Each structure stands twice: as C-alpha cells, then as structure tokens.
Amino acid sequence: MEEEILKVKNERENIIKTYSAKPIKNTYLDDLAQNSRDLQYVTIKEIIEETPDVKSFILIPDPTKETSELIPFKAGEYISLKMFIDNAYVTRAYSLSSNPKDSLKEYRITIKRVEKGLVSNIMLDEMKVGDGLTISKPVGEFGYNPIRDENNIIAIAGGSGITPFMSLAYEIENNYPQAELTVFYAVKTYDDIIFKKEIDHFNKKSKRVKFVVSLTREEKEGYLKGHFNKEMLEPYMKEFNTVLMCGPKTLYQDMNEILNEFNIPKKCVHFENFFIDYTPNIKDEYELKVILKNDFVITKCHSDETLLVAMEKAEIKAPSMCRVGICGFCKSILLEGKVKMIGSNMVSTLAENDYIHPCVTYPESDIVLRLDI
Amino acid sequence: MIYDYLIVGAGMGGLSAGLNLALHKKKTLILEKNDLPGGLVTTFKRGRFEFDTSLYDVYDYGDDVHVGLFQDILKKYEIEIETKVVPFNIRLKDLSTRSNYVIKGEIKDFLIELERLNEGSINSLREFMKITKEIHDALELLKDHEPINKEEYPNFYKYLEYDALSALKDLQMPEETINRMGFFWLELGSPLNKLSFIDFAIFMYKIIFKKDVVLLNNALDFSLKLAARFQELGGRLYYNSLVVSVTKKGKIYIVKTQDDLEYKAKHIIFNTSKRYAYSNILKEHEKEINKLENARSLSPNGVIVYLGLNRSIEELGLKNYKYYQFNTLNSEKNVGYMMNINHETFSAVVPNVVNPKASPKNTTILILKKIFFGDVFQNLNKSNYKSFKEEVAEDLITKFEEAFKIDIREFIEEIEVATPITIERYTNSINGSFYGYMAKGYDNPIHRLISYPDEEVKDFSFVGASSLFGANVDNAFYSGYYITEELLNKKEN
Numbered sequence: 007m008e009e010e011i012l013k014v015k016n017e018r019e020n021i022i023k024t025y026s027a028k029p030i031k032n033t034y035l036d037d038l039a040q041n042s043r044d045l046q047y048v049t050i051k052e053i054i055e056e057t058p059d060v061k062s063f064i065l066i067p068d069p070t071k072e073t074s075e076l077i078p079f080k081a082g083e084y085i086s087l088k089m090f091i092d093n094a095y096v097t098r099a100y101s102l103s104s105n106p107k108d109s110l111k112e113y114r115i116t117i118k119r120v121e122k123g124l125v126s127n128i129m130l131d132e133m134k135v136g137d138g139l140t141i142s143k144p145v146g147e148f149g150y151n152p153i154r155d156e157n158n159i160i161a162i163a164g165g166s167g168i169t170p171f172m173s174l175a176y177e178i179e180n181n182y183p184q185a186e187l188t189v190f191y192a193v194k195t196y197d198d199i200i201f202k203k204e205i206d207h208f209n210k211k212s213k214r215v216k217f218v219v220s221l222t223r224e225e226k227e228g229y230l231k232g233h234f235n236k237e238m239l240e241p242y243m244k245e246f247n248t249v250l251m252c253g254p255k256t257l258y259q260d261m262n263e264i265l266n267e268f269n270i271p272k273k274c275v276h277f278e279n280f281f282i283d284y285t286p287n288i289k290d291e292y293e294l295k296v297i298l299k300n301d302f303v304i305t306k307c308h309s310d311e312t313l314l315v316a317m318e319k320a321e322i323k324a325p326s327m328c329r330v331g332i333c334g335f336c337k338s339i340l341l342e343g344k345v346k347m348i349g350s351n352m353v354s355t356l357a358e359n360d361y362i363h364p365c366v367t368y369p370e371s372d373i374v375l376r377l378d379i
Numbered sequence: 380m381i382y383d384y385l386i387v388g389a390g391m392g393g394l395s396a397g398l399n400l401a402l403h404k405k406k407t408l409i410l411e412k413n414d415l416p417g418g419l420v421t422t423f424k425r426g427r428f429e430f431d432t433s434l435y436d437v438y439d440y441g442d443d444v445h446v447g448l449f450q451d452i453l454k455k456y457e458i459e460i461e462t463k464v465v466p467f468n469i470r471l472k473d474l475s476t477r478s479n480y481v482i483k484g485e486i487k488d489f490l491i492e493l494e495r496l497n498e499g500s501i502n503s504l505r506e507f508m509k510i511t512k513e514i515h516d517a518l519e520l521l522k523d524h525e526p527i528n529k530e531e532y533p534n535f536y537k538y539l540e541y542d543a544l545s546a547l548k549d550l551q552m553p554e555e556t557i558n559r560m561g562f563f564w565l566e567l568g569s570p571l572n573k574l575s576f577i578d579f580a581i582f583m584y585k586i587i588f589k590k591d592v593v594l595l596n597n598a599l600d601f602s603l604k605l606a607a608r609f610q611e612l613g614g615r616l617y618y619n620s621l622v623v624s625v626t627k628k629g630k631i632y633i634v635k636t637q638d639d640l641e642y643k644a645k646h647i648i649f650n651t652s653k654r655y656a657y658s659n660i661l662k663e664h665e666k667e668i669n670k671l672e673n674a675r676s677l678s679p680n681g682v683i684v685y686l687g688l689n690r691s692i693e694e695l696g697l698k699n700y701k702y703y704q705f706n707t708l709n710s711e712k713n714v715g716y717m718m719n720i721n722h723e724t725f726s727a728v729v730p731n732v733v734n735p736k737a738s739p740k741n742t743t744i745l746i747l748k749k750i751f752f753g754d755v756f757q758n759l760n761k762s763n764y765k766s767f768k769e770e771v772a773e774d775l776i777t778k779f780e781e782a783f784k785i786d787i788r789e790f791i792e793e794i795e796v797a798t799p800i801t802i803e804r805y806t807n808s809i810n811g812s813f814y815g816y817m818a819k820g821y822d823n824p825i826h827r828l829i830s831y832p833d834e835e836v837k838d839f840s841f842v843g844a845s846s847l848f849g850a851n852v853d854n855a856f857y858s859g860y861y862i863t864e865e866l867l868n869k870k871e872n
Contacts, residue, residue: 039803273792378618
C-alpha cells in the first residue's frame with residue numbers, strides 16, 4: 007500500500023483508538039421506535055350494554071404482560087383483536103370509539119352481535135370484566151386530516167358504523183377548534199341507538215359537534231324518520247365540505263347519489279371499508295395448499311369463504327388486520343389456481359406479481375399459496 | 380441445510396449481495412423482517428396514488444453509451460429495467476442571497492449557467508471535471524487492490540486528505556460557484572467542509588459522466604424484480620423473518636428469528652448497520668466495534684411528506700422536476716440552521732414532470748423532504764406523535780407554497796407523512812437516519828474503503844447504505860456486489 011494511503015489508514019485507526027470502548031446507547035428516537043410494539047395486552051375493565059345486541063368494552067393495559075401504557079390513536083383508527091377459538095387463530099377489526107385523549111390509559115371498542123358470528127357472540131356472551139385480550143396497535147387511514155380536509159365535516163354513519171365517529175367527536179372538540187362536525191346517524195329504532203348518553207351530551211354542550219339521528223323503522227319525537235336524503239343534509243352543508251362515511255355498502259351507494267347533487271368533489275369524500283359482501287355463483291369445495299417457510303399445510307376451502315378464513319380454520323396463524331382488503335397485512339403469493347378477489351386496493355406491481363389479499367379472496371379452483379410465516 | 384451465506388435484510392445491499400452469491404452458485408438465504416423486499420426502495424398506496432418511498436433518481440446508471448456501474452452490475456445479474464435519462468430541471472431558491480433560479484438541460488448547460496452567474500468560474504470547473512475523472516479511475520484501482528501510480532494520478536494523492544470545500548478553493552473556484560455547484564451535498568447528507576473531496580468528486584463524476592435516470596415503473600417493481608431473479612438463481616428468501624440472534628456452534632452460525640425458526644450458515648452478511656447488528660442481534664460488545672461506533676456520527680434524519688394532488692402539473696403550475704430551498708447555499712453555515720426544527724431548507728420532487736405515468740391522469744404527486752442535524756426530536760413522544768406529523772406537514776406545505784408561489788393545499792387528495800420513527804420501524808436504521816453513518820472526518824467512504832481489509836470481521840460482512848460506499852441506492856447496491864466479490868475472491872485464493 008502506498009505511503010500516503012497508509013497514512014490515511016493509520017490516521018483513522020488512531021482516531022478510533024482514542025474513543026471509549028463503552029457500548030453505545032440507543033438514541034431517544036431508537037427507544038421511541040422500538041417501544042411502539044405491534045401487539046398489546048389488555049384487560050377488560052368494564053362491559054357496557056349499549057343496546058340488546060351491542061356491547062362496549064373498556065380495555066386497559068395489562069402491565070403483567072409488558073403493556074404498561076396503550077399506544078395513542080387518532081380517531082378513525084381500529085385495532086385488530088386476536089383470538090384462538092375452536093382451534094382457529096382468528097382476528098377481527100374494531101374501530102376505537104373512545105376519546106383519543108384517554109388513549110394511553112384506555113380504549114373502548116364497541117361490538118355488535120353478528121348472526122352466527124364467531125367472535126362477536128363470544129365477546130358478547132362469554133367475556134367478563136377482568137378477562138385478558140390480545141390486540142394490535144391502532145392502525146388505519148380513515149379519519150379527519152386537517153390539512154387535506156375542509157373545516158365543515160359531515161359524517162354519515164349506518165348502524166355500528168357510528169363507532170369511529172364517536173371518537174372523532176371527541177377529537178374535533180379537543181384538538182381542532184377550526185372544525186365543525188355533524189354526524190348523521192341512521193339506526194332502525196330508538197332502542198338501537200348506541201352511545202345515546204354521549205350523543206345527548208354533545209348535542210346539549212357542544213357548539214361545534216352535533217349529532218343528527220334518524221330512525222328508519224320507527225317514528226319518534228325529536229328524531230328524523232327514514233334514510234338520509236338531500237333535504238335532511240342540506241341545512242348542514244357549507245360552501246366547502248368533507249364527507250366521511252362508515253357503514254354498510256348500501257349506505258355508500260345511496261349517499262353517493264345524494265352527494266353528487268351537492269357537487270362535492272371526490273377528494274372530499276372518504277369512507278371506511280367496513281364489510282365485504284360476496285356470494286359465489288356455485289358453492290364448491292376445493293383443496294388449498296399453503297406453503298409456509300419450513301412447512302406446508304393442505305386443507306379444504308370453500309367458494310363462499312375467504313382464503314384467510316380457510317387458513318384460520320386449518321390452524322395456520324395467517325397474519326391479518328383490516329379483513330377488508332386494504333391494509334395489505336395478509337398479503338400472500340398465489341402460486342396456482344383461480345381466485346376472485348373483492349375490492350382490494352394494492353399497489354399495481356403486487357397484483358402483477360401474483361400477490362393477493364387472502365382476507366378478500368375467494369377460491370374458484372384448487373389453490374396453492376405461498377405465505378412466509 | 381447449512382447455507383454458505385445467510386443475509387440479514389433484503390434491502391438494496393442484501394439483495395445485491397444475494398444476487399452475486401447465487402450467481403456464483405453459493406447456497407444463500409436472505410431473511411427479511413418485512414413482508415416485501417427492497418427496504419426503503421418500495422412503494423405504498425393511498426387512494427388512487429402509488430408513492431415511491433425514497434427512490435426517485437438512480438445515480439451511476441447512465442445510458443447505452445455511458446454505462447454506469449449500477450447498470451453494469453444489473454447486466455451481470457441479467458436484470459432488465461425500464462429507465463429514462465433525467466436532464467436537469469431544478470428550481471433553486473437561496474434565502475441568504477434572495478436568488479431564485481432554474482438549472483435546466485444537460486451538465487454542460489449547468490456549467491455554462493454557473494459561468495454566466497459568476498464570470499471566471501469556467502477554468503476551475505473544467506479543471507474540476509478533469510480531476511473527477513482522474514479520481515474515479517484511481518478509486519477503481521484502489522477497489523481492485525492495484526497500485527495507484529503517483530505520476531498518473533497526482534490529484535488523487537494531492538487531494539486524498541482534503542475536504543470538498545478546501546479542495547474546490549484550492550482549485551481557485553469562486554466561492555459563489557462552489558456554493559451553487561455544491562448544493563448537491565444535500566443528496567449526500569454531509570456538508571462540503573466535512574465531506575471528503577474524493578467522495579464529492581466521485582459523486583460529481585457520476586452526475587457529469589454517467590447520467591442519472593428515473594425508473595419508469597415503480598420502486599417496488601424494481602425490488603420485486605431483484606428478489607425474483609435471486610430466487611430464480613436458486614437463492615432462498617423468506618419474509619416476515621426478523622433475525623433476533625446469531626450464535627456460534629463449532630464453525631457454524633445458528634440464526635434465530637422472532638418466530639422461533641432456526642437457520643444455519645457459515646457466513647453472515649448483515650444488510651444493517653454495524654451498530655444495529657451488534658446491539659440487537661449479536662448482543663456482543665466487542666471493544667473494537669464499540670470504539671468505532673463511538674467515533675462515528677449518524678447522518679441526518681428527517682421527514683418526508685407525500686402528497687397526491689387532484690390536478691395535473693400544468694394546472695398546478697409545477698414546471699420543475701425538483702425544487703430546493705436553502706437558508707444559505709453555504710453548506711457549513713446551513714447545517715447550523717438545520718439543527719433547528721423550523722429551518723427553511725427543504726427539497727421537493729415532482730415525479731410527473733419526468734414520468735407522466737407517475738400518477739393517474741390529471742393528478743400529480745409532490746414529495747417534500749426536510750432533513751435535520753442534531754437532536755431536534757427531543758419533544759416527540761407517544762402522545763404527540765400524530766399531531767407532530769400534522770404539524771410538520773403543515774410547515775412543509777406552507778413553506779413550499781410561499782417559496783415558489785404555487786398553490787397546492789386545496790388540491791391535496793391524499794397525504795402521508797414519514798418521520799424518523801417510520802423509517803426506523805421499517806428499516807431498523809439507527810435514529811431513523813437516511814444516509815447511514817455521516818461522511819465526516821476520517822469516516823468518509825474513501826476512508827472506510829482504505830481500512831476495509833483491516834476492519835473486516837471474520838465471518839461477518841456488512842452491506843447497504845451503512846457500509847462501505849455510503850448512502851444512495853447505487854452505493855448501497857454496489858456495496859452488496861463489491862463485498863461479495865471480495866469474499867468470493869478470498870475463498871478462491
């Protein structure tokens with residue numbers, strides 16, 4: 007090595023020698039990044055019967071399982087509840103419905119009974135105060151963004167779609183003094199109204215947050231009757247509006263027609279994908295082979311059941327979060343077979359490379375999947 | 380199965396290392412903690428917009444005639460990608476001199492513009508161009524462990540210990556011209572007075588002689604192509620595989636992942652920083668490594684705001700591919716400004732200007748980026764993290780609109796913000812740094828290269844932006860190639 011180059015090498019060596027041999031510590035940001043874990047362990051502090059088929063669960067951190075504080079969330083975000091039921095690893099996504107201000111200490115999720123639903127029935131019938139649960143960190147892209155959105159927010163909720171907006175009501179009240187929120191909430195009957203006390207409280211006390219409740223199957227004083235229409239919304243519309251929607255697909259279809267009449271640009275309309283809805287033409291049973299990292303599993307799958315559900319039933323711990331095709335957490339590679347994927351929003355390149363979101367994918371033949379778990 | 384090589388991380392360095400080893404028929408396994416390859420060279424979707432996380436320009440690629448190193452290695456791996464040469468189209472604003480001008484066209488146009496702005500610069504610029512070529516050629520010899528002839532490469536020796544600022548002054552380049560040409564320092568994350576002249580010259584050589592390109596498909600497409608080719612060559616790649624420990628048993632290393640799986644290999648290549656590997660995986664505290672880590676500085680971290688706008692570039696009046704604002708073009712002074720969270724220096728990229736396919740018809744993607752020196756995030760915590768993201772986005776959007784008199788706010792359809800926390804969680808980069816270790820003092824890439832044979836650790840290698848050649852995709856990618864070539868050659872001898 008030439009003398010000049012050697013000199014540089016020695017110089018570097020000598021400088022390094024003068025430094026301490028103590029192990030280097032994490033930076034402040036390293037700690038912050040490493041502390042926001044993917045899983046949280048919580049205990050049920052309280053169960054509130056909201057309506058005959060809806061219960062709210064107040065969840066608090068479980069310090070015995072290394073969860074001393076919960077991860078703060080922004081209104082609109084959800085958690086994924088992880089359970090092991092009947093020899094199947096299952097998850098369900100629930101919007102957080104509590105005040106984001108309290109989120110270090112507690113979350114509230116609100117669950118409606120789904121007919122024959124695996125998780126909702128267990129949650130409503132078997133869970134009791136003190137029971138432990140495993141949940142994900144809060145995730146999701148739905149909600150109010152002060153930079154993107156207009157100051158006048160029109161939120162439209164159908165049934166249990168009210169949950170993220172309850173949280174949003176608190177957030178607007180606490181954090182965004184420039185914003186006004188009107189929540190349009192449609193339910194079947196008076197008895198089906200969730201969060202009735204809180205709604206009344208906002209309507210009495212708040213200058214910027216208002217709830218307009220409509221009963222679709224009952225007439226009652228002080229409440230609108232029927233599905234929302236142009237006339238009901240008109241008084242609350244301003245020159246510029248942002249519309250947030252959460253509920254069944256039919257709600258979005260109905261509302262889109264109405265919103266067109268108000269000339270609201272597409273960029274001002276956001277909705278949370280809450281449900282997927284698909285019925286296959288033919289009911290059939292196929293073989294599903296899942297190639298894992300060091301193993302493979304062969305099981306059955308049905309044309310009316312997503313590949314994620316088929317994997318869960320086969321005791322495969324398949325990752326999942328949103329279960330509506332959006333978050334991409336369950337992504338797998340389709341090696342063989344024909345499938346029907348409903349409503350996923352994945353980067354085009356992934357689709358071109360045979361990636362699928364099993365949470366919204368139904369089999370149409372025997373299937374071979376690659377899932378690196 | 381005992382692998383010849385196990386690579387921790389499928390970033391640019393890891394994939395490139397894997398490709399070269401698989402090409403040489405070595406049994407190679409890559410373990411990636413995320414569910415996609417590429418590290419920061421990836422793409423995410425919001426609404427109808429697909430945002431490339433970090434890769435916009437690819438340096439050292441070139442065209443058919445001037446083949447850059449990056450292109451050359453991709454050819455070795457038999458990977459074809461669609462690219463387009465990017466001419467200069469930069470609007471630059473300097474607050475200290477209140478100047479605001481456009482750099483447009485080829486490198487010669489840039490040099491002519493520098494002369495026009497400051498008559499008498501041209502001789503020093505010509506001399507500088509010649510020297511970049513000489514230094515480049517000398518460095519090629521150094522990489523090949525060949526002697527560097529003093530008569531043939533006098534400037535390599537002359538400037539070996541110079542920082543970029545001192546060397547350009549020595550070349551009689553007027554200070555204004557140094558500052559105007561030197562704005563590129565922002566792409567390297569180290570100011571001219573800290574950056575080795577050798578490394579600055581190499582960077583400029585790539586810009587002058589090997590044109591930079593954009594990828595016509597998205598960044599994830601590129602990463603997936605690399606991963607697919609690696610597997611085609613017989614390499615094995617597992618996702619969702621966070622490596623948590625590496626221990627030795629006889630001559631073999633046992634690698635454990637978070638999901639309790641175990642792999643065996645003879646040699647481990649980390650596509651992570653040394654610091655991450657030693658504190659989080661090896662959990663060993665070797666004296667020599669600790670000293671080195673204590674001696675080094677981390678490069679700046681920062682925030683990136685991704686905007687999807689619902690108008691075309693014409694409607695928005697976004698005419699330039701890149702926009703820069705500097706508090707001052709004097710990089711040394713500017714670093715002082717950049718230690719304050721509210722500083723005014725930022726860069727912006729409008730991919731649609733060079734690639735109309737960057738987003739759907741009549742829409743535009745605008746990406747704003749601001750970097751920070753020192754600890755500006757001390758007040759950040761779990762509770763204010765979400766509102767912090769809104770504040771930084773607000774700040775950057777306002778600054779961009781004011782600096783360039785372009786309205787964007789009312790056209791924002793999608794917005795996403797990446798912070799150092801986002802970067803660190805996704806890539807395990809220490810402190811969420813963008814460029815690995817900072818190029819500074821005797822820790823510029825040239826110094827790391829010179830000391831590489833001595834500092835090498837037995838059975839462990841390091842590739843990626845935190846390794847030999849520093850930041851930027853071409854360097855990270857090249858490190859994977861160079862280091863595996865070294866390993867393969869050593870085995871042969």
